[in-house]
Amino acid sequence: MQLPRNVIAGPGALESVGPICRSMRLKGRALIVTGRNTKGIAGDAVAESLSKNGYDADFLIVESATMENVEKAKRAARDTNAEFLLGVGGGKAIDIAKLASSQLDMYFISVPTAASHDGIASSRASIIQGGKSVSNQAEAPLCVIADTGIIMKSPYRLLAAGCGDIISNYTAVLDWRLAARLRNVYISEYSVALSEMTARMVLDYAHDIKPGLEESVRLVVKALISSSVAMSIAGSSAPASGSEHKFAHMLDQIAPKPALHGEQCGVGTIMMMYLHGGDWQRIRDALKTIGAPTTAKDLGIEDKYIVEALIKAHTIRPERYTILGDKDLPHEAAVNIARTTKVIE
Ligand SMILES: NC(=O)C1=CN([C@@H]2O[C@H](COP(=O)(O)OP(=O)(O)OC[C@H]3O[C@@H](n4cnc5c(N)ncnc54)[C@H](O)[C@@H]3O)[C@@H](O)[C@H]2O)C=CC1
Ligand SMILES: O=C(CO)COP(=O)(O)O
Numbered sequence: 226m227q228l229p230r231n232v233i234a235g236p237g238a239l240e241s242v243g244p245i246c247r248s249m250r251l252k253g254r255a256l257i258v259t260g261r262n263t264k265g266i267a268g269d270a271v272a273e274s275l276s277k278n279g280y281d282a283d284f285l286i287v288e289s290a291t292m293e294n295v296e297k298a299k300r301a302a303r304d305t306n307a308e309f310l311l312g313v314g315g316g317k318a319i320d321i322a323k324l325a326s327s328q329l330d331m332y333f334i335s336v337p338t339a340a341s342h343d344g345i346a347s348s349r350a351s352i353i354q355g356g357k358s359v360s361n362q363a364e365a366p367l368c369v370i371a372d373t374g375i376i377m378k379s380p381y382r383l384l385a386a387g388c389g390d391i392i393s394n395y396t397a398v399l400d401w402r403l404a405a406r407l408r409n410v411y412i413s414e415y416s417v418a419l420s421e422m423t424a425r426m427v428l429d430y431a432h433d434i435k436p437g438l439e440e441s442v443r444l445v446v447k448a449l450i451s452s453s454v455a456m457s458i459a460g461s462s463a464p465a466s467g468s469e470h471k472f473a474h475m476l477d478q479i480a481p482k483p484a485l486h487g488e489q490c491g492v493g494t495i496m497m498m499y500l501h502g503g504d505w506q507r508i509r510d511a512l513k514t515i516g517a518p519t520t521a522k523d524l525g526i527e528d529k530y531i532v533e534a535l536i537k538a539h540t541i542r543p544e545r546y547t548i549l550g551d552k553d554l555p556h557e558a559a560v561n562i563a564r565t566t567k568v569i570e
């Protein structure tokens with residue numbers, strides 16, 4: 226089980242990046258893997274904090290979470306003689322830096338600029354390989370430094386997406402239990418308990434998650450970290466990624482303009498909860514209350530892609546058995562799932 230050694234979350238946390246690296250006795254140059262926008266939002270401030278504490282740093286700008294970009298990050302780290310990496314930005318920059326540093330045997334520090342995903346502190350990296358999303362084992366970050374002041378200023382849409390990524394733990398756990406019964410896969414009850422508790426916190430406090438509220442940011446950031454930890458305890462993403470994630474990853478593959486990861490996972494959770502015979506209306510109501518998408522229209526994705534993603538979702542991570550089974554869904558069944566749950570009209 227691998228967990229971060231230090232987790233700092235609070236307003237102004239970015240200033241502690243340099244001092245934390247000192248306290249962790251890190252040596253040498255740093256490579257900051259970040260996005261085009263997030264460099265200005267946080268990357269430059271991270272470099273400044275490092276510099277004040279005697280560290281030189283180089284930047285690598287990345288956009289998509291592909292294996293090519295992981296290789297690019299590894300090359301950049303070698304070319305600049307970096308000795309540790311920081312991922313500064315959304316889930317994609319963090320996953321690229323996380324996997325590159327694991328493969329290079331280097332320390333990694335996670336600096337999220339948005340509360341949009343639960344990969345902040347996990348030991349997993351979701352990377353597109355051969356056109357498909359693959360969940361890779363990686364090392365958990367040495368430290369997580371989440372500046373809630375910066376996250377507070379990020380678009381509310383990102384925070385609402387993070388809630389969708391957390392609420393998806395409900396169906397992920399149902400799928401995991403199903404796979405344990407049908408396929409005899411290992412299940413960690415500690416991980417299940419943490420994963421479900423985290424999702425329940427967001428569901429129960431949905432009314433308190435609103436734009437412009439510091440408390441909302443704090444609640445969601447803590448939930449994302451504990452969901453990450455549930456994955457690290459399990460040693461897999463099973464407690465936080467099941468059929469609803471397969472659906473979301475398939476949409477990323479086929480929709481001309483996919484929505485945010487967490488938004489797609491939230492909509493997937495409504496439909497997969499219906500398939501599991503659970504209270505899908507409660508999931509839908511909570512997402513609505515938070516202001517997260519609940520329909521194809523909200524996602525900005527045409528109905529036909531929702532149906533196609535449902536039919537083919539089982540082909541993502543075929544080794545992870547879920548309620549979607551291991552065959553294409555009949556077209557009519559997929560339409561029925563999406564219509565009954567009001568995802569499509
Ligand atoms: N490794 C793991 O355990 C997990 C990995 N993931 C992966 O993470 C990715 C999804 O993460 P996202 O953050 O949704 O995607 P992302 O990294 O593409 O970020 C979404 C957008 O938010 C912008 N952004 C970030 N911070 C901002 C700020 N402060 N102000 C304005 N804009 C800002 C980014 O520039 C980007 O345009 C997917 O690839 C998903 O598979 C998701 C959950 C868990
Ligand atoms: O997105 C995730 C959990 O929220 C990561 O898991 P996968 O990459 O296995 O889907």
Ligand SMILES: [Zn+2]
Binds near residue numbers: 465
């Ligand atoms: Zn996710």
